Amino acid sequence: MRYSQALIPTRKETPVDAELPSHRLMLRAGYIEQLTAGIYTLMPLAWRSAQKIEKIIREELEAAGAQEILLPMVQPAEIWKLSGRWDHYGKELLRFKDRKDQEYCLSPTHEEGVTDLAKRHIRSYRDMPKNLFQIQVKFRDELRPRGGLMRGREFIMKDGYSFDVSYEAAEVSYKKMYDAYTRIFKRCGLAFRAVEADSGNIGGSHSHEFQVLAQTGEDRILSCPKCGYAANEEKAEVKRTVTATAFSPVASTPAREEIFTGDAHTIDEVAAFLKDDANNSIKTLVYLADGNPVVILMRGNDNVNEIKLAHVLGCENLVMASDNAIEEIMHAKVGALGPVGVDDSIPIYADYNVALMHNCICGANHTDHHFLHVEPGRDFNVKAIEDLILAQEGDACPHCGEKLQGFKGIEVGHVFLLGTKYSEPMGATYLDANGDAHPCVMGCYGIGVTRVLAAAIEQYNDDNGINLPAVIAPFHVIVAPMLMKSEKVVAAAEKIYADLRAAGIEVLFDDRDVRAGVKFKDDDLLGIPYRITIGERNLNEGMVEFKHRADADNTKVALADVVEVVKARVMADLEIGRQ
RNA sequence: CGGGGCGUGGCGCAGUCUGGUAGCGCGCCUGCUUUGGGAGCAGGAAGCCGUAGGUUCGAAUCCUAUCGCCCCGACCA
Numbered sequence: 001m002r003y004s005q006a007l008i009p010t011r012k013e014t015p016v017d018a019e020l021p022s023h024r025l026m027l028r029a030g031y032i033e034q035l036t037a038g039i040y041t042l043m044p045l046a047w048r049s050a051q052k053i054e055k056i057i058r059e060e061l062e063a064a065g066a067q068e069i070l071l072p073m074v075q076p077a078e079i080w081k082l083s084g085r086w087d088h089y090g091k092e093l094l095r096f097k098d099r100k101d102q103e104y105c106l107s108p109t110h111e112e113g114v115t116d117l118a119k120r121h122i123r124s125y126r127d128m129p130k131n132l133f134q135i136q137v138k139f140r141d142e143l144r145p146r147g148g149l150m151r152g153r154e155f156i157m158k159d160g161y162s163f164d165v166s167y168e169a170a171e172v173s174y175k176k177m178y179d180a181y182t183r184i185f186k187r188c189g190l191a192f193r194a195v196e197a198d199s200g201n202i203g204g205s206h207s208h209e210f211q212v213l214a215q216t217g218e219d220r221i222l223s224c225p226k227c228g229y230a231a232n233e234e235k236a237e238v239k240r241t242v243t244a245t246a247f248s249p250v251a252s253t254p255a256r257e258e259i260f261t262g263d264a265h266t267i268d269e270v271a272a273f274l275k276d277d278a279n280n281s282i283k284t285l286v287y288l289a290d291g292n293p294v295v296i297l298m299r300g301n302d303n304v305n306e307i308k309l310a311h312v313l314g315c316e317n318l319v320m321a322s323d324n325a326i327e328e329i330m331h332a333k334v335g336a337l338g339p340v341g342v343d344d345s346i347p348i349y350a351d352y353n354v355a356l357m358h359n360c361i362c363g364a365n366h367t368d369h370h371f372l373h374v375e376p377g378r379d380f381n382v383k384a385i386e387d388l389i390l391a392q393e394g395d396a397c398p399h400c401g402e403k404l405q406g407f408k409g410i411e412v413g414h415v416f417l418l419g420t421k422y423s424e425p426m427g428a429t430y431l432d433a434n435g436d437a438h439p440c441v442m443g444c445y446g447i448g449v450t451r452v453l454a455a456a457i458e459q460y461n462d463d464n465g466i467n468l469p470a471v472i473a474p475f476h477v478i479v480a481p482m483l484m485k486s487e488k489v490v491a492a493a494e495k496i497y498a499d500l501r502a503a504g505i506e507v508l509f510d511d512r513d514v515r516a517g518v519k520f521k522d523d524d525l526l527g528i529p530y531r532i533t534i535g536e537r538n539l540n541e542g543m544v545e546f547k548h549r550a551d552a553d554n555t556k557v558a559l560a561d562v563v564e565v566v567k568a569r570v571m572a573d574l575e576i577g578r579q
Numbered sequence: 580c581g582g583g584g585c586g587u588g589g590c591g592c593a594g595u596c597u598g599g600u601a602g603c604g605c606g607c608c609u610g611c612u613u614u615g616g617g618a619g620c621a622g623g624a625a626g627c628c629g630u631a632g633g634u635u636c637g638a639a640u641c642c643u644a645u646c647g648c649c650c651c652g653a654c655c656a
Contacts, residue, residue, distance in 0.1 A: 009589095010617095011590070011591095011605090011606090012605070012606090012617060013590075013591060013605075015590095015591090016591075016649090017648085017649055017650080019650090034648090036647080036648080037647085037648065037649085143580085143653095144650095146649095146650095265656065266655095266656060267656075270656095283655090283656070284656070285655070285656070286656090303654065303655085304654080304655080305654095306654075319653085320653085320654090320655065320656095323656095326656085333656090334655090334656045335656055336656085337656065363656080390654085482614085482615055483614065483615090484614095485614080514617090515613085515614055515615085515616090515617080515618065516614070516615040516616065517614090517615075517616040517617050517618080518616085518617050518618095519615090519616085519617095520615075520616045520617085521616065521617045522617080524616090533615080535615060536615095537615090
């Protein structure tokens, strides 16, 4: 491609609205352009990279036995009503009506679409396993899109679905996809972890997320350096030295005593005021679970895991109660809440660690007052004792006890073993060898293609701009003649350009008649791994310069050799991550 | 969903409080000079000031409504 004919609108100024490096750089390098909130045009450079990611995905999925299809993006409400998600999917599902007043939606994911397909074509156990995937633009009306391609409302996604006769068979399909994903992200050159995850609103029995490691990631993950256990913080188990499932009050605890604690409201303030350890305080939170108040107890330094809590409560909508609601429910202000004397109609749930506490401190449900010498089981009781807290960096690994490491991650892929959550209500059943009908056992597998690009740029950038691995960079090499007025320089550059292309290398030829400084700045910004610089002085000695984007200095190479040298480097780079 | 901010040539912004000729930087066009890390000089084109109403002799500026975009929060007693 000749730069002079390409659409690569770079800009000098850093866009003020962009926070993430990937977002900022993609705007500056002319990769993307925003049309409206969370909706971007992929300009030629971004689109070339995205297609390379797609190609890797296609190769690996096809090698794993999956077939590509293209399901409709606009879907009738009918199939979403069958699965039950028409009513349960939130406002992210964009619903609309056609001229006949029929209800439709833009499919944010395709379990319904593919299950409807399977229902009509998978009838016998002989028809399975089947594994179908597609790469398509998805639309989700996100609460708050942010970070450019990181969390857009419109984005490119690969979604795939497997159908099997049993859970055992589905596990095999799941494992194949897990392995394929591992190869895909390896080939993309990314540093990532596969972690155990919560299955969220898609549903299903278990799942893994593929998380690209990046400081700017939105997800927190924990991983064990010894045994390889890795999980999203939302899901991570907490290892307990002792797991008590009931209170066992001790008789030696003195009678409960109410004292004035004044302005000390947070756990730490109260602990400091009373010169005690924060872990000797009971933290009391009030939630509304589907509108009903519940009280949650944990040790002072522990933090609630809302995902676990929602599972325990079996509710769909879980929110913290507002300050006003709390006052109404607890008859005291935030900062003085506790489990003692809570109205019987309000269920109390405690984390396991609370069952290990004795003679502790908690709010008195009397503004600005706390209780001393509170004994769980004597002074209050609870409806259930459960695992409710977040695992933290430094906690013991639930499998081997080693200290867990914390990372931030960007979720680029997710595999779910769905089970029969969709096949059953939608009637996707097959007949077994005995002629009995069973619902297909499904798995579903997603990769955010555009997010992979953003995540890659989060991992690969520096002060000068983007610096992508050759496999997913928009071009392999940029050829930069320094002086377009010099016929000799231009002729040499043209020949290198033609020869590289003939050798199968993707080249951006910076044939713009601009000053050298402009070319250097732009060419660094674009993230193309190799640059060949052709200057008059070197050319007179039969030399050109060659530089990897990450190198500090140029290397001089004979004009006659440069194509071979570059070709060898690029070809080697393209093999990285392949087995 | 709550809070805050912003809509003015292609981009980034000033002007708005205190109504009176629409401005700056970058980019763009022309010419000359320059030519290895975002050149200099000279000349030039380009904006119904988000939209709709209202107040006024007069509105980018005041009032009302509306649309859009961005940021923060929704991990906490």
